[in-house]
Amino acid sequence: MSTARNTFLLLSCFFLIVAVSTAFTDFNFYPKFKNCHDAENIVRDVVEGYVKKDPGLGAGLIRMFFHDCFVRGCDASILLDKYDNTDTEKFAIPNNPSLRGFEVIDAAKEKLEKEYPGVVSCADIIAFAARDAAYFLSKGKISYNIPSGRLDGRISIKDEVLPALPAPFHNLTEQKVLYEAKGISTAEMVALLGAHSIGRSHCSSFTSRLYPTIDPTMDPGFASNLKNKCPDPKNKPVDGVVVQDFLTPDKLDNEYYDNVKALKSLFFSDWSLLTSDETRELVTEFSEKPEFFAEKFAEAMIKLGNIEVKTGTQGEIRKSCRVVNYPTTTAPPPPANVPTTRAPPPPANVPTTMAPPPPYPTY
Numbered sequence: 571m572s573t574a575r576n577t578f579l580l581l582s583c584f585f586l587i588v589a590v591s592t593a594f595t596d597f598n599f600y601p602k603f604k605n606c607h608d609a610e611n612i613v614r615d616v617v618e619g620y621v622k623k624d625p626g627l628g629a630g631l632i633r634m635f636f637h638d639c640f641v642r643g644c645d646a647s648i649l650l651d652k653y654d655n656t657d658t659e660k661f662a663i664p665n666n667p668s669l670r671g672f673e674v675i676d677a678a679k680e681k682l683e684k685e686y687p688g689v690v691s692c693a694d695i696i697a698f699a700a701r702d703a704a705y706f707l708s709k710g711k712i713s714y715n716i717p718s719g720r721l722d723g724r725i726s727i728k729d730e731v732l733p734a735l736p737a738p739f740h741n742l743t744e745q746k747v748l749y750e751a752k753g754i755s756t757a758e759m760v761a762l763l764g765a766h767s768i769g770r771s772h773c774s775s776f777t778s779r780l781y782p783t784i785d786p787t788m789d790p791g792f793a794s795n796l797k798n799k800c801p802d803p804k805n806k807p808v809d810g811v812v813v814q815d816f817l818t819p820d821k822l823d824n825e826y827y828d829n830v831k832a833l834k835s836l837f838f839s840d841w842s843l844l845t846s847d848e849t850r851e852l853v854t855e856f857s858e859k860p861e862f863f864a865e866k867f868a869e870a871m872i873k874l875g876n877i878e879v880k881t882g883t884q885g886e887i888r889k890s891c892r893v894v895n896y897p898t899t900t901a902p903p904p905p906a907n908v909p910t911t912r913a914p915p916p917p918a919n920v921p922t923t924m925a926p927p928p929p930y931p932t933y
């Protein structure tokens with residue numbers, strides 16, 4: 571191969587990235603770079619490796635995408651660790667301790683930073699990873715391209731999570747209001763809930779439907795099985811976990827809708843899809859047409875990924891997905907040579923623990 575051609579490839583790959591760096595909503599935002607590896611393929615390979623070892627991580631990544639996008643938009647605010655001693659989104663009740671898959675994002679980011687430092691945002695990595703998890707867990711039946719070019723946010727606040735996310739005890743109206751606030755239609759909401767065909771739940775999200783008496787909105791046989799796995803929290807404080815779909819727990823298919831119709835879904839919020847004509851008919855349609863479900867799920871995931879996306883000066887591309895590029899969100903970056911983390915260490919020889927008592931006076 572001629573050197574001229576290599577140089578051309580190198581340059582063309584480079585320019586493609588630079589030219590579109592403030593855009594969003596285009597597919598193939600990170601087409602090729604340097605040696606022309608594809609950024610999206612790097613994420614896909616990492617996700618495949620983890621999901622093969624533990625399919626539950628794939629479920630975690632899909633849920634992470636949802637929880638990221640519903641709070642401050644799809645800006646990777648869900649990934650920020652505690653800073654300035656303040657709890658971030660990942661410490662809120664819906665995320666802690668149940669949200670999983672953070673190590674997959676870290677691994678993908680590390681690989682990308684090695685190949686293309688400062689180019690691929692954490693927000694896009696989440697969107698790609700959720701898409702790839704859906705692909706592997708559906709055995710390739712759910713397959714779609716998703717636009718990219720999201721920037722990473724610089725703010726993450728624990729208290730914003732609970733009011734923004736639907737809860738397992740919410741009725742249909744309460745759920746619809748929260749999705750409408752994010753521009754997601756009722757039909758898209760029902761399609762997204764098909765994700766409850768994979769992964770797990772902690773018992774605490776549904777034991778109120780089992781104790782003191784079994785909720786009539788639950789199949790009695792299903793409920794008594796659950797009672798074996800999830801004892802009355804009054805007697806046993808340990809919060810166990812059960813799978814969401816008892817037939818194919820690691821397969822992203824339309825089984826969820828059969829479960830809802832049979833009153834064999836875990837949450838009151840799942841059952842409540844049967845309480846309106848519109849949502850009940852969608853449940854039936856998705857349960858009868860697996861390809862239709864796969865198509866609508868993909869469309870709804872793309873829509874989810876468009877929520878309140880940051881571009882231009884609204885965000886940045888983090889170096890590490892767990893911290894903003896410099897530590898405070900209000901102050902300008904500190905001058906060089908000033909430590910950017912917490913307080914500087916105390917000078918040597920000054921004791922950091924309590925001073926020893928003065929010698930006892932002797933007379």
Ligand code: HEM
Binds near residue numbers: 629670
């Ligand atoms: C009304 C809306 C929703 C409610 C109330 C809800 C609630 C929950 C709860 C309580 C869990 C159990 C978490 C645990 O204890 O480990 C869960 C798991 C899960 N949810 Fe949702 N969810 C909703 C919508 C969605 C949507 C829109 C998606 C994705 C598109 C989604 C994806 C998942 C997945 C994949 C899991 C399994 C996670 C794992 O195994 O780690 N959920 N959900």
Ligand SMILES: *[C@@H]1O[C@H](CO)[C@@H](O)[C@H](O)[C@H]1NC(C)=O
Binds near residue numbers: 742743
């Ligand atoms: C749903 O919950 C809200 C808030 O608690 C309540 O006002 C509303 O009446 C409930 N709707 C139904 C259909 O139960």
